[in-house]
Amino acid sequence: MVKVIIRYRNGKLYLEKASTDIKNRFGLSEAGDVDPIIALYLAYSSNAKIIDSENKELDLDAIIRICEENNRALETFFVFLDLVKRGKKVRPGIQGNEIVIEDEKIRIYAIDESSRISVKDLYTLVDRSIKQGYRVIIALVDLYGDVTYYEVNKMDFQKIEKKSEII
Structure with a gap:
């Protein structure tokens, strides 16, 4: 119907x-x-x-x-479909490959397994999302439409200072 x-x-x-x-x-x-x-x-x-x-x-x-x-990739549909089947209340995000789980403040970025994402772009996505109060998940869609989810966090490393000692 x-x-x-x-x-x-x-x-x-x-x-x-x-x-x-x-x-x-x-x-x-x-x-x-x-x-x-x-x-x-x-x-x-x-x-x-x-x-x-x-x-x-x-x-x-x-x-x-x-x-x-409309810049909405098919990978985004596979992730959307998977999340709806799992009972999540989702909506498409601002970017073409972005999905938001509304009740949980999670942003999901769908990419296919052959895509490349630079460290700089990944850092920008994570930084922007965290500043807005969202958790970030990368959804990797394989050739068969199966989805694997990876949570991505931002880490700060302490600066390592080199000691110059002569032995």
Whole structure:
């Protein structure tokens, strides 16, 4: 049974109709924007019908392309799906690969197993999140869509001073 109708218009997804439980669970409002990851999840779980301006229903491939156009990678969907299955109340974050577990103040960054992240970028993500009161988790998505979670913390090391002693 379809609980949600989402319209794709001018490169954006808009909520036309949704049940109260879906609106509450994902923070949706009538005529408001719908994040592509949420739209993909709802379509994947057969809870949503996504239609274009000509009332043609979009398939999952078309919704995946919409996600990619909006800088939402498929890895993010796999992590989102895994967390929802585990009963977490999640929402997409600001960045394309970011997911937030609302009740637990956790930010999760989804990356695929072949991605590289520099130490500087990782430090920036962790530092920004910790300053905002969030724990940071890196979700590594493998080739088969399986997700492994790694918590990342910031550490300060004491400076080691070299003693110059001549023996």
